[in-house]
Every structure is written in C-alpha cells, then in structure tokens.
Amino acid sequence: MISTLERTFLFNWRALGGPVLKSEYRFNDKRKWRFDFACPTHRLAIEVEGGQWTGGRHTRGAGFQGDCEKYNAATLAGWRVFRFTAPILKRPVTHLAPLIEWLAGRERLREEGAVPAPANLCLACGVGLKIA
Numbered sequence: 001m002i003s004t005l006e007r008t009f010l011f012n013w014r015a016l017g018g019p020v021l022k023s024e025y026r027f028n029d030k031r032k033w034r035f036d037f038a039c040p041t042h043r044l045a046i047e048v049e050g051g052q053w054t055g056g057r058h059t060r061g062a063g064f065q066g067d068c069e070k071y072n073a074a075t076l077a078g079w080r081v082f083r084f085t086a087p088i089l090k091r092p093v094t095h096l097a098p099l100i101e102w103l104a105g106r107e108r109l110r111e112e113g114a115v116p117a118p119a120n121l122c123l124a125c126g127v128g129l130k131i132a
Contacts, residue, residue: 005050005086006036012092013037018100019107021046027079033070035081042106044099045074045081048089 002010002023013021025038027045035045047067071081088095 003048003050005089006048008086008089009037009046009048009084009096012089012096013100016092016097016100018096019103027074027077028070031070031073033073035074035079039103041110042103043077043079044103045079047071047081047083049083049085 006023019039021037021039023037025035025040025045027033027035027038036048037046038044074081082099084095
C-alpha cells in the first residue's frame, strides 16, 4: 500500500515530468528487498523515508540497520539509491528536478548507444562483482 508521503513524491515527480517508475521494485530475490520506486533501465532507486521525526521504522535500531544493509547491497549491485524525506519533498524543484534531468540525459545517451546496459559492475573501477 502506498503511503501519503509516497503519493506526495509521485505527484511531484509526475508534475515535473519525471519518467514512469516501477513501484515496490524487487531488486534482490534472495533477500526479497524492494525499492519504493525504481528505474531499472538506469539502475536508479528511490526510497521515500517517513517517520524521521516520530521514531518510525527507518530511524529505530533494527530498521536503520536493515536499511543500511539493503542500501549497501544495492550500491554494490550498481544501483544509485536516492533517499527522500518529507522536508526534502517540500522542495521538489530543488531535489527532484535535477534527478529527472539527469535521467533524461542518461536516456538520450542510452538511445545513442553511449551508455551500456546495466551490469553488476563497480561504478568506480568497472570491476565485475558477484552479488549473492
């Protein structure tokens, strides 16, 4: 079920012309981890983090630990993970528009054949990674 904060994100994303995203995208079948939203073509993940001021799951010990494991595994698998909180989403032009612009540029490069298909590569050095 989509949260109010996730609805706010989607409203702003669409209003700024963002591309269609997959919701609740499973990126790791073994751990059954999901991103709130994802653009798999460009390995872009979006997490909408609620409850930061109310002691929500993402800010309590076990939840925070689990999120760290998930984000680290995603990064090793070549994903770029962007995290948005309620205060950040109050300034969509500042925070979402640059990301949408970046995605549009990546898509243009992909269409021209200048961006290879995503793979499990270290983005810093290009070394292949085997992710369990």
